[in-house]
Amino acid sequence: MIAAKTLKLSLKSLKDFAKKRLPDEVLRELDDKDECPQEIVRHMCSPDKLGIQLLFIPEEFGGMGGGTFDVYCICEEMARIDLGVATAVLATFLGSDPITVGATPEQKKLWLTRIAEEGMLFAYGATEPEAGSDLGALRTTAEPVIENGLTAGYRITGNKQWISNGGIADAYTILASTPSGPSWFVVEKGAKGFTHDEPEDKHGIRLSNTAALALDNVYVDADRLLGGVEGQGLNQAQAVFGYTRLMVAAFGLGGGWAALDRAIPYSTKRIQAGAPLSEKQGYTHKLIVSNVARLEAARSYIEETAERIDAGVEGSLNTEGAIAKYMATEAGNAAAEASIQALGGYGYTHEYMVEKISRDVRITTIYEGTSEIMEMTISRDRWQSHLKTRGQHYHERAREFEALHARHTNVGACTAALALHALAEVMEKARVARLTRHQHILLRLGELIAYAECAGSLSRRAALLAEGKLNEKANRRFDATALAAISRVFARDAALKVAEEGLRWVTGAGGINEAEIAGFETSLGLPAIHRAQAGLISDMDYIADVLYGRVAKSVEAAA
Ligand SMILES: Cc1cc2nc3c(=O)[nH]c(=O)nc-3n(C[C@H](O)[C@H](O)[C@H](O)COP(=O)(O)OP(=O)(O)OC[C@H]3O[C@@H](n4cnc5c(N)ncnc54)[C@H](O)[C@@H]3O)c2cc1C
DSSP: OOOHHHHHHHHHHHHHHHHHHOOHHHHHHHHHHTOOOHHHHHHHTOTTTTOGGGGGSOGGGTSOOOOHHHHHHHHHHHHHHOHHHHHHHHHHHHHHHHHHHHOOHHHHHHHHHHHHHHOOOEEEEOOOSSOSSOGGGOOOEEEEEEETTEEEEEEEEEEEEEEETTTTOSEEEEEEEETTEEEEEEEETTOTTEEEOOOOOOSSOTTSOEEEEEEEEEEEEGGGBTTSSTTOHHHHHHHTHHHHHHHHHHHHHHHHHHHHHHHHHHHHHOEETTEEGGGOHHHIIIIIIHHHHHHHHHHHHHHHHHHHHHTTOSSOOHHHHHHHHHHHHHHHHHHHHHHHHHTHHHHTSSTTSHHHHHHHHGGGGTTTSOHHHHHHHHHHHHHHHHHHTTTOHHHHHHHHHHHHHHHOTTSSHHHHHHHHHHHHHHHHHHHHTTGGGSHHHHHHHHHHHHHHHHHHHHHHHHHHHHTTOSOTTSOOSSOHHHHHHHHHHHHHHHHHHHHHHHHHHHHHTTSSOHHHHHHHHHHTTHHHHHHTTTTHHHHHHHHHHHHTTOSOOOHHHHO
């Protein structure tokens, strides 16, 4: 991990660079021309210039050894600038992940040092025309070339689709099937038989080069097989999902906030019906405040997960990465979409940028695992926790938040506990009636789980902020009073969603009959959840006042 001061300096250099080299008019022009600014991407990844890639490379290979939290902060900032450029930089992070996770010490030294010292750009080649969400359907093959009874190399043949940096990378990590299963290989540009297509004409992130790759009997030496053992590829890909999905989660967060940070000042200047839009509650609460609550709940989950990864918590935290990605990217999309609405007709034009941000952030719910795959990942894992604890998993989590509420009565922890208790009841009904045989129910449970866990996470972080115990690198856009109000708003939303949608899906799938509905409503705690909505509007009023600078920020936040 790097020092907080160093991180702050890196973030500042990034902001200054963007201000100078990527102002709105340049971004708009590149977006119109559908052009990847390769020179800018290389500048960002050059060790003697911005050197962003140094952050994620261990010190022993010439990097700065940044941790997950550092990378999240940088990813959010890059996304605020431009998600296409951010994707181009991320591709090197992703492309080098199979190396970081699975390579031999010699391979790590070779490739990670080259990325650090030469600013090499990587691409991550997993997806294929027939293998997207289901990477097991991979068709690219790597045939061993045997010499004197030993594997001297491989011949790789196949096609890759939608590869970020596909047309500009210096090296590619390519997933291909060996006789012992999927494995990662490093292929350098210019290898005989290796070509890429023209860049795709995309809906958004038009500053990112996305291209299909073709490998026609491309020969690589045996030392290009990462880890030196065949068949480890899917495990190596899985091992970093907790981490890589946090980066895309940070993209969703950055994109969503970039849009809101345009909508908020706009609404202070736009006068309609005799007053600025920022003073119209029907405008602020629908288009701004509710999106802020969703984004900050996702941020809390990202920050907690990043801290856990950095602390070396056991396991890959894949499910936590999936929850963070799912919540942050869906929230980012919703915020960008609402920002178009917030700018009215101007929002619909290119000039005001929210339209571009909205197109750009759209990708975050698709790449690095779609939202539906995230729902499935979350649901399957937490279903196991539910079964293993005989239905107590979320009741136990709920009790933790009841205890938190006893210490901090204003951070929404009691409402988060209601959400978690309701979730436990919904899952139990789904178990008894075997409802997860319906895939839709399984995936909807994934959504409810993500909401309930984020509600808990945000109340926990609001409490830490109030106690002055939040990690010094954590985002401090809001002070403790404001974050507590945001947490209360989100927890109310989450509890109502879990209980009402849970009831809906259980009933809709035939999990209970009419006579059982009233009893189930009670076990879900619906009356208490309805009562917990009291105070919602005044909390939203307060958050709007904070966002529009109508409340003096506390001294603590300013510090
Ligand atoms: C701009 C861009 C950049 C990208 N960059 C890279 C990159 O650098 N490297 C790389 O390897 N890949 C990259 N990708 C590929 C990306 O990761 C895939 O597009 C993504 O994983 C989805 O795969 P797919 O497009 O084949 O969609 P599919 O898997 O065909 O999915 C289509 C739809 O079906 C849903 N679905 C899929 N399976 C199921 C299921 N079992 N149950 C229910 N619903 C399901 C999905 O959620 C989605 O809504 C990129 C894609 C884009 C568009």
